[in-house]
Amino acid sequence: MTIQTILGAIVIGAIIGALGRLVLPGRQPIGWLVTIIVGIVAALIGTAIAQVLGVATTDGIDWIELVLQVVVAIIGVALVAGLRGRTRV
Template identity: 40%
Template sequence: MEITGIITALIVGLIIGALGRLIVPGKQHLPIWLTLVLGIVAAFLGGWIASFFTTAWFLVLIVQVLVAAAIVYLADGMYSKNTGKTA
């Protein structure tokens, strides 16, 4: 992957993290910086998963956002248990 592709993935990852947080219902206990980091991870992971099925950018984006929502949901559950907060 070229450097421009990595920079683009980082920027898209930030947006995907925000979209993933919006999809998860209820109040999240995650700090915003952690949500954005999880979005970057989801962008790479979702892009990798989607590459097995399609190269259409909108389908890849949908998979990335769904992966981000799942990761934010799981991380929020673990984060709220570790901090002692309840939902």
């Protein structure tokens, strides 16, 4: 794993996390750092799901993979926001 790969994962994860947070209605009580971390994890999980489904390697932009990543990010942001909302008193 190179520095470029790691930086690319952080940038893509930030974008995926931000998209997931924007699509999710309402306000989420989580910070941007947590959003980026959720986005990175969502990007990895979405890619793994796309590979299992056989849609990860297509010509051009992998729209199905991108949609899977954003859906996983929405679920991740909702879960983290729900857990953060419960722990605050």
